[in-house]
Amino acid sequence: MVESTSKLEKAAMKRLLERDVTLEEIAELVYDLQLPYLDNLTMELCLDNVKAVLRKREVQNAVLTGIELDVLTEEGKLTSPLQEIIHNDEGLFGIDEVLALSIVNVYGSIGLTNFGYLDKLKPKVINRLDTHKDREDEVNTFLDDIVSAIAAAAASRIAHSQPEVDDKFVDESQLEL
Amino acid sequence: MVESTSKLEKAAMKRLLERDVTLEEIAELVYDLQLPYLDNLTMELCLDNVKAVLRKREVQNAVLTGIELDVLTEEGKLTSPLQEIIHNDEGLFGIDEVLALSIVNVYGSIGLTNFGYLDKLKPKVINRLDTHKDREDEVNTFLDDIVSAIAAAAASRIAHSQPEVDDKFVDESQLEL
Amino acid sequence: MVESTSKLEKAAMKRLLERDVTLEEIAELVYDLQLPYLDNLTMELCLDNVKAVLRKREVQNAVLTGIELDVLTEEGKLTSPLQEIIHNDEGLFGIDEVLALSIVNVYGSIGLTNFGYLDKLKPKVINRLDTHKDREDEVNTFLDDIVSAIAAAAASRIAHSQPEVDDKFVDESQLEL
Amino acid sequence: MVESTSKLEKAAMKRLLERDVTLEEIAELVYDLQLPYLDNLTMELCLDNVKAVLRKREVQNAVLTGIELDVLTEEGKLTSPLQEIIHNDEGLFGIDEVLALSIVNVYGSIGLTNFGYLDKLKPKVINRLDTHKDREDEVNTFLDDIVSAIAAAAASRIAHSQPEVDDKFVDESQLEL
Known part of the structure; x- marks a missing residue:
């Protein structure tokens, strides 16, 4: 299948690369998360699912917005006190988690657990x-949450596409994700 | 493409019908929501999008759980005080909105507005x-929110599939929803 | 009771005023939302509840972040395509709703309905x-959602503090909000 | 201050005890989560914060609804296929996480990480x-998520009340939670 890539999708991938995050690194996180559940898991499958997550508009919006805020903070362009809050990655600032949640939710609530796990153990x-x-x-206040969220969403997408593994009530028609 | 229907999808649709809600009625809500934005909108397109929403596992889970709670309450099978809370559709019980949000979120946060609008104006x-x-x-404490949420999600799905209408930055490759 | 005001709370209120939004205007929205349910509603009570919403850290974070993005967009300081997306208030950009939801959720899911209603009817x-x-x-892509969300949250707070109106299962010990 | 306990609060605590979960056990989870950040942390403080979480109406609703579904499933009172889905704690059923999220959100998005961590490592x-x-x-499909969520929320509440630990921009007026 020929797959064109939308302007926004390209923009989101470019932003990740500019911040030195490769899709392969995110796929590695997915691989570690899903290996216990899938014997035949490959890095290729994980990478395909990371790419599928990045084709979602909601995800692209969160990636672009979060990285923009990280970069603007690096450049000192925000006003006080937001500049200091994001610069210091203050523990009570939860907008990074809020954006991350909008990524995770794209494949449903089952991704919450993996997101929290990645965000805690890093x-x-x-x-x-x-x-x-x-x-x-360097400011990565939003980026680390975004990367955790993309990996968690990709793991959920794999779980949804392999329902026989943990669920016998869904057949292949569910695979439209 | 031949499309089989999963066991869960059939179960969710059967539950809606048992509660006297037809997919056509939900499609009507979608039609009214989207007509101002799409000249060539048809009821058929709306119905197709309602069906697509119901193919999502997260949506099926919420439909099955919400209607189960309505029916069990009708039958007086819950314990007190939950029995009375759901029976009376208490204003401060928000679990019906919580389930509805899990439906709306499947197509992103842009559905929140339409959900709230339907839930308020009924x-x-x-x-x-x-x-x-x-x-x-009859107890429909969960069902009215579920129906509003399915309609709002279907409207979001149409908006995502017609990006040229309100958005010039997305091309057709985005249509995978 | 003497009430000190935190640095962040002052910053959030200052930002709203700089964007020409007064707390009284938000209180008016609350008044219109709650009048059908409370005979003895006063503008003063509504204003007190708007102020209480703004004392919440999660709300302050969302206000500061959203308005920052609006202002930076006005100044043309974002990179493309995010600059154009926020400038044009693109229909498929949902990050404004995502931030708004983090405000509404502070008083529970019952605020979702009022938020959607305000966001639709404006x-x-x-x-x-x-x-x-x-x-x-002028760019208010985030601000209009933020104002709707603060009003919806304040209406929820009033509903929670007047449980006898729509709920007989809660006594005054619930009023800690 | 004399603190009465609402009917709903008592009902939620009674339900937890009936399922053999004590508030002290939840407080232990909170203690382990917060100890790295607070030298003077005591079990008493953790327990007080668990109790404060349980005074929130949104939390009581989620506790009552989730445990009700667990118990009804144990008694075989749900219809198929929901009965089997909850009985088997199917991996793709996310309504337990959805209810848990409504608990966590009461103290903002910073609790997401701790919730996911607890839910993963158990x-x-x-x-x-x-x-x-x-x-x-025995069916605890909802209960394990609910307990994780209450602990995560209590940890967030402590973090919000000790802002000097990770945040220098908030003063004591923020402590109204």
């Missing part, structure tokens, strides 16, 4: 994003 | 469900 | 914000 | 609820 790329924050000039 | 079938409540033996 | 101040958009230099 | 009481499911006659 494995692999998420840890890198989180510790990069120590460099004075 | 046009057509929603009004019928709401006033039926006066019959001592 | 009475009074919301209409002014919406039509101001015609001036080339 | 420490202590959550594990007991989860493995009890192996007994043919």
Whole structure:
């Protein structure tokens, strides 16, 4: 199947790359999440599902908005006190989680658990994003949540597409996601 | 394309019919919501989109759970005080809105507005469900919110599939919904 | 009771005023929403509840973030395509609703209905914000949703504090909101 | 301050106890979550915050509805296929997470992370609820998510009340929660 890529989808992927996040790194998170449930899981399948998540308009909007706020904060362009709140990734600022939730919800509430798990333990790329924050000039307040949310959504999409694994009440007609 | 219908999808549609709600009535709500934005809107397109919403697993779960609670309340099978709360459709009980939100969210946050509008003004079938409540033996505490939510989600799905109408940044590759 | 005002609360109120939205205008929306349910409703009570909503940290975060994005868009400081999307208040951009939902949720899901209703019908101040958009230099993509959400949340807070009106199962100990 | 306890609050606490969940067990989860951030944390403070969460109407509604569905499923009183779905705690059924989210949201989105973490790793009481499911006659599909959500919400409430720990922009006037 030839797949064209929308302008917004390209813009969201470009933004992720500019922030040094590859789709393969997100796919790795998905692989680790889903391996316990699927024997025949491949990195290719995980990557395909990450790409499918990024084709969703709601996801593109959240990616573009969150990274924009990170970058503007790096550039010192926000007004006070929002500038300091995002710069310091204050614990009581929850708008990053709010945007992340809008990504996770695209494949339903079953993704909440994986999102929270990734956001708490910060494995692999998420840890890198989180510790990069120590460099004075880098702000990833939104990006680490966004990456966790995309991975959690992709894991949910795989779960929905392999219903026989944990669910015997759905047949293949459900696969339209 | 031949489209089979999953067991859960059939179960959800059967439940709606048992409660005297037809997909055509929900499609009518969608038609009224979207007519101002789409000159060539047809009832057939609205009905197709209602059916597409009902193919989503998250929606089926919410429909089955909500109607189950309405019916069990009618039969007096819940314990107190939940029995009375749902029977009386208490204003501060928000679990019906919580389930409805899980339906609306499937096509993103743009459906929130239409959901709230339908839930407040209660046009057509929603009004019928709401006033039926006066019959001592009928409880539609969850059903009226569920019907509003399905209609709002179907309207969002149409909006996403006709991006040229309100959005020039998306091309047809976005239509995978 | 002497009430100090936090730095963030002051910042959120200042931002609203800078965008020409007064708390009294938001209170008017609340008054119209709740009048059918409360005979002894006063504008003072509505205003008190708007202020209480603005004391919530989650609300302050959403107000500060949303207005920041509106202002930065006015100043042309966002990157493309986000700049154009927010500038044109694109129908498929739902991040404004996502932020608004985080405000409404502070007092529970019962506020969803009022939020959707206000966002659809755009009475009074919301209409002014919406039509101001015609001036080339003003962007209120986030602000109109934020104002609707604050009003809906304040109406929910009043409903929770007057449980006898629509709910006989709650006593005054519930009033801690 | 003398604190009366509402009818609904008592009903929710009674339901938890009937399902063998004590508030102290939930407080233990909160303690483990918050200990890394607060040197002077006590079990008493955790327990007070669990109780405060249970005073929220939205929380009481979710507790009562979720446990009711667990119990009715145990008694075989639901119709097929919902009976089997809840009985088997099917992976693609997300209504348990949907109800849990309505609890977590009461103290804002910062609780999402802790909820997902608890729901994934299932420490202590959550594990007991989860493995009890192996007994043919016990269903805790909703209850384990509800307990995780109450603990996550209580942890958020503590974080909001100790803003100096992770946030220097809020003063004590924020403590109204």
